Amino acid sequence: xxxxxxxxxxxxxxxxxxxxxxxxxxxxxxxxxxxxxxxxxxxxxxxxxxxxxxxxxxxxxxxxxxxxxxxxxxxxxxxxxxxxxxxxxxxxxxxxxxxxxxxxxxxxxxxxxxxxxxxxxxxxxxxxxxxxxxxxxxxxxxxxxxxxxxxxxxxxxxxxxxxxxxxxxxxxxxxxxxxxxxxxxxxxxxxxxxxxxxxxxxxxxxxxxxxxxxxxxxxxxxxxxxxxxxxxxxxxxxxxxxxxxxxxxxxxxxxxxxxxxxxxxxxxxxxxxxxxxxxxxxxxxxxxxxxxxxxxxxxxxxxxxxxxxxxxxxxxxxxxxxxxxxxxxxxxxxxxxxxxxxxxxxxxxxxxxxxxxxxxxxxxxxxxxxxxxxxxxxxxxxxxxxxxxxxxxxxxxxxxxxxxxxxxxxxxxxxxxxxxxxxxxxxxxxxxxxxxxxxxxxxxxxxxxxxxxxxxxxxxxxxxxxxxxxxxxxxxxxxxxxxxxxxx
Numbered sequence: 001x002x003x004x005x006x007x008x009x010x011x012x013x014x015x016x017x018x019x020x021x022x023x024x025x026x027x028x029x030x031x032x033x034x035x036x037x038x039x040x041x042x043x044x045x046x047x048x049x050x051x052x053x054x055x056x057x058x059x060x061x062x063x064x065x066x067x068x069x070x071x072x073x074x075x076x077x078x079x080x081x082x083x084x085x086x087x088x089x090x091x092x093x094x095x096x097x098x099x100x101x102x103x104x105x106x107x108x109x110x111x112x113x114x115x116x117x118x119x120x121x122x123x124x125x126x127x128x129x130x131x132x133x134x135x136x137x138x139x140x141x142x143x144x145x146x147x148x149x150x151x152x153x154x155x156x157x158x159x160x161x162x163x164x165x166x167x168x169x170x171x172x173x174x175x176x177x178x179x180x181x182x183x184x185x186x187x188x189x190x191x192x193x194x195x196x197x198x199x200x201x202x203x204x205x206x207x208x209x210x211x212x213x214x215x216x217x218x219x220x221x222x223x224x225x226x227x228x229x230x231x232x233x234x235x236x237x238x239x240x241x242x243x244x245x246x247x248x249x250x251x252x253x254x255x256x257x258x259x260x261x262x263x264x265x266x267x268x269x270x271x272x273x274x275x276x277x278x279x280x281x282x283x284x285x286x287x288x289x290x291x292x293x294x295x296x297x298x299x300x301x302x303x304x305x306x307x308x309x310x311x312x313x314x315x316x317x318x319x320x321x322x323x324x325x326x327x328x329x330x331x332x333x334x335x336x337x338x339x340x341x342x343x344x345x346x347x348x349x350x351x352x353x354x355x356x357x358x359x360x361x362x363x364x365x366x367x368x369x370x371x372x373x374x375x376x377x378x379x380x381x382x383x384x385x386x387x388x389x390x391x392x393x394x395x396x397x398x399x400x401x402x403x404x405x406x407x408x409x410x411x412x413x414x415x416x417x418x419x420x421x422x423x424x425x426x427x428x429x430x431x432x433x434x435x436x437x438x439x440x441x442x443x444x445x446x447x448x449x450x451x452x453x454x455x456x457x458x459x460x461x462x463x464x465x466x467x468x469x470x471x472x473x474x475x476x477x478x479x480x481x482x483x484x485x486x487x488x
Contacts, residue, residue: 001115003042008107013038055384058083062371063379064133077295080368081281085274088359092270099261136179138377141219147204148216151195154206160193167196169210181376183214188452192217215375218454219382222373224447225301226385228308231440232362233393234400235311235355238318238433241397242426243348243355246322249421250345260345265352272356280360300369301448307362308441310354315434318351322427329422337420373454404429 007013015031031039061083065076094114102110161167164185175182185193195208195216247262254260288297298306328343329335367386374382405417408425416425 001042001046001111001118003038003045005108005111005115007035007039007042008111051387054387055380058367058386059371059379059383060132063135066133074295078281078285080364080371081277084359084364084367085277088270088273088277092267092274095267095270096264099264103261138178138180141215141378141381144212144377145216145219148192148195148208148213150205151208152192155194155197155199158194158197158199160190160197164193164210166198167193167210167213168198168207169196175211180211183211183218183375184455185210186214186217186452188221189217192220215378218373218375219378221451222370222382222385225304225369225444225451226389228440228444228447229304229362229366229389230392230396231437232308232311232366233389234397234433235314235358235393235437236363236390237394237397241401242429243318243351245421246325246426247345247348249339249341250325250343250347251340252345262345265345265348268349268352269356269359272353273359274356276357276360277364299453300365300372301451303361303365304369305441305444305448307358307360307365308437308444310358310361312434312437312441314351314354314358315430315437317354318348319427319430319434321347321351322430326425326427335420335422337422339422341422375454404432 013035015035016029018029058080062076062079065072065079067073067076098110098113101113167185169182172182192213193210196210196213198207200206244262244265247260247265252259252262285297289295292298296303324347325341325343328341329339332342334341366389367383370382370385371379374385401417405415408417408428409415412425414423414425416429418424
């Protein structure tokens with residue numbers, strides 16, 4: 001952020017301005033290679049920093065709740081709802097106040113404010129370090145997964161014993177001393193059990209304990225769900241690209257002296273997301289809890305599924321709004337690239353509002369699901385599935401948009417996605433995305449039907465009652481729970 005702030009503040013790093021009255025597309029002045037390099041260097045550093053912090057901050061926040069304390073375990077059920085609330089509250093600030101400052105005051109202040117805010121947040125984070133609950137390092141999850149996969153491949157011809165107790169497992173003392181939870185053998189992905197079969201050498205690349213094999217199973221069995229989230233992640237990109245570009249062609253005036261900046265339309269997504277998050281956590285969950293006997297109201301996959309249905313509704317809403325916009329264009333013969341369509345921009349409000357409500361279901365369910373279903377020593381890797389979904393969804397959005405645009409230019413009477421939106425057919429593109437989303441929903445329903453949730457060793461089997469343990473420090477409670485699990 002400091003580099004970006006300098007890039008828009010210092011004359012030596014800022015691209016030369018166009019002469020007064022010259023439009024941007026007619027301006028011949030360009031940024032120098034050095035100025036471009038500084039700007040993109042700042043962007044790539046932000047991307048690297050985001051990749052390191054996003055999966056870990058949310059994981060660290062969730063880890064502050066003690067799983068063996070009933071009160072904290074219940075509080076943790078709402079953590080990701082309020083975590084996403086704080087994230088989108090910051091997004092609302094950036095989509096409204098910062099955009100206004102950048103457009104009307106200057107880019108230096110527009111970038112300087114978030115830079116100062118980021119520096120302050122780092123200071124607050126460092127100040128609270130001694131108060132956090134820190135999890136002991138448990139080694140690289142990639143190496144543990146690699147050990148299992150290599151051992152399985154090298155022993156793929158070895159038969160698996162009928163009795164799981166014959167598989168290799170560490171002693172109780174080793175688990176309690178290292179404060180790790182033993183995971184019982186499961187029948188899912190049973191072919192990986194070959195990695196725990198006692199035969200031949202005992203190196204980590206040839207023999208793995210059952211718990212390590214089960215950790216690998218838990219990470220692998222989430223992959224189909226991860227794949228099903230790629231297309232929903234594309235929807236996030238639509239709100240900041242095509243939806244906003246639609247708004248640039250419409251009547252944006254509110255009164256005689258104020259025009260809504262098109263980028264501010266994204267604020268409606270955030271506003272409706274914040275409102276629906278509060279309603280979901282405070283009203284929807286308690287009501288559903290009475291009927292489902294589930295502490296979260298509905299399961300995480302059910303929550304995700306509702307969001308996928310909403311995405312289809314959003315795309316169909318966008319389809320009909322675009323059909324209406326094109327009909328007005330035809331009626332008034334407004335085919336110029338800069339022609340303003342005499343139709344209020346608020347015709348797009350329903351699709352932005354629904355997008356915010358869908359985020360309450362999809363985005364929160366994604367991060368909570370990948371965290372909750374990841375094994376204890378791989379929580380950060382689990383939440384990295386969430387950021388992976390966002391990243392791949394963004395790339396898929398760009399790839400699909402470019403592919404459809406080029407294909408329809410060559411093979412259709414008129415391209416669906418042109419520089420001139422008044423000559424485009426975004427309605428066809430939205431309908432195409434709706435069909436893809438429907439197929440993705442069917443895929444999700446299949447993989448979720450066969451998905452088996454991990455057993456929660458801190459809950460009882462009836463009426464979602466949380467196991468009551470004497471108040472102890474986390475390490476002692478951890479050891480007692482491990483002992484109880486092993487004894488059973």
